[in-house]
Amino acid sequence: MPTSRVVLLPGDGIGPEVAREARLTLELLVSDVEIEEHLLGGAAIRATGEPLPQETLDACLAATAVLKGPVGDPEFDAADVRPEQGLLALRVALDTYANLRPAVLGDVNVLIVRELVGGLYFGARGTREDGTVFDTCEYHPRQVERIVRRGFELARTRSSRLTSVDKANVLETSRLWRRIVDELAPRYPDVQVEHMLVDNAAMQLATTPEQFDVIVTDNMFGDILSDLAAAMTGGLGLAPSASLSDGGPGLFEPVHGSAPDIAGTNAANPAAMLRSLALLLEHGLGHVDEAGALTRAVDAVLKTTHTPDLGGDATTEQLGAAVREQLAVDATAALSYGA
Numbered sequence: 318m319p320t321s322r323v324v325l326l327p328g329d330g331i332g333p334e335v336a337r338e339a340r341l342t343l344e345l346l347v348s349d350v351e352i353e354e355h356l357l358g359g360a361a362i363r364a365t366g367e368p369l370p371q372e373t374l375d376a377c378l379a380a381t382a383v384l385k386g387p388v389g390d391p392e393f394d395a396a397d398v399r400p401e402q403g404l405l406a407l408r409v410a411l412d413t414y415a416n417l418r419p420a421v422l423g424d425v426n427v428l429i430v431r432e433l434v435g436g437l438y439f440g441a442r443g444t445r446e447d448g449t450v451f452d453t454c455e456y457h458p459r460q461v462e463r464i465v466r467r468g469f470e471l472a473r474t475r476s477s478r479l480t481s482v483d484k485a486n487v488l489e490t491s492r493l494w495r496r497i498v499d500e501l502a503p504r505y506p507d508v509q510v511e512h513m514l515v516d517n518a519a520m521q522l523a524t525t526p527e528q529f530d531v532i533v534t535d536n537m538f539g540d541i542l543s544d545l546a547a548a549m550t551g552g553l554g555l556a557p558s559a560s561l562s563d564g565g566p567g568l569f570e571p572v573h574g575s576a577p578d579i580a581g582t583n584a585a586n587p588a589a590m591l592r593s594l595a596l597l598l599e600h601g602l603g604h605v606d607e608a609g610a611l612t613r614a615v616d617a618v619l620k621t622t623h624t625p626d627l628g629g630d631a632t633t634e635q636l637g638a639a640v641r642e643q644l645a646v647d648a649t650a651a652l653s654y655g656a
């Protein structure tokens with residue numbers, strides 16, 4: 318009997334292509350897992366009129382963990398019902414407020430911890446009578462406290478350095494953020510904490526990224542800084558993310574979008590999706606050994622096999638197959654060492 322249930326949401330554009338590689342790899346690594354596929358985003362709008370159909374939401378709420386491909390399709394850019402609305406609604410429904418985005422390359426090993434269900438992307442918005450359009454950044458202290466706590470706790474599991482990024486010289490929400498970081502800091506005396514303004518943080522990340530360990534920041538700043546960190550450590554095709562709640566199923570997804578420009582051409586890099594699967598194995602299913610094995614296999618394959626985004630000519634399927642072959646080779650080697 319399967320002991321865990323993973324809901325796979327292939328999504329749009331290159332989503333189904335990279336999701337297929339993740340599914341085959343999950344099936345190889347974990348035998349007692351039930352995998353259920355559901356629609357989200359543009360694919361769901363076409364089939365049901367809704368970007369997050371009730372059936373998909375119910376399955377996600379009942380899952381052990383959710384593995385999601387990117388959503389978004391230019392077809393819906395000017396529509397009232399858009400694919401991305403489904404993703405935002407899913408994040409809120411699962412209350413996955415803590416978005417972890419690791420960026421690793423050479424000396425750089427930074428973990429960006431981004432608040433995911435508050436701030437500018439969720440505040441009041443609208444159009445005034447005079448035609449002015451507005452979005453507002455709103456945070457309740459409880460929302461800030463729980464993400465900052467996560468930041469401190471994650472820093473503890475690494476090299477105990479936390480950078481809190483805000484715009485406290487301008488924004489009220491940032492002043493609240495900074496106050497809460499300062500209030501919590503004495504409870505984590507082993508963690509060295511610093512504040513940094515977001516404009517400076519972007520410059521520092523671009524010039525000396527190796528200075529950072531854990532960065533904790535709000536929704537919009539985290540969105541932008543994590544794409545920058547991804548670009549500096551190999552590109553969007555390599556960057557995974559984990560979005561965690563307190564106790565409910567986590568949502569694991571690549572940082573990249575649906576890449577409509579290469580969709581359907583078997584040219585997408587599945588590494589970010591496979592690394593998201595590794596985060597799911599670790600944080601979602603508690604399969605730490607398998608997570609480590611998959612991370613090592615992806616790293617090993619990326620030394621020699623490259624999809625077009627990294628200057629090579631390997632296809633999505635070839636890279637996925639190479640990772641599974643590497644896993645088999647490593648497993649055989651581990652058995653023979655153990656014998």
Ligand code: NAD
Pocket residue numbers: 331386387388389390391401404553554555570571572573574575576577578579584585586587589626
């Ligand atoms: P994008 O990430 O889809 O693409 C940016 C560039 O990176 C493109 O040239 C694309 O070909 C390339 N790229 C991205 N992922 C790649 C991969 N795995 N392998 C190789 N190349 C890759 O960003 P965009 O073009 O700004 O957005 C396209 C759509 O995706 C939009 O509808 C957007 O809203 C959506 N989007 C969704 C998510 C999500 O589901 N979490 C995140 C970002 C963007």
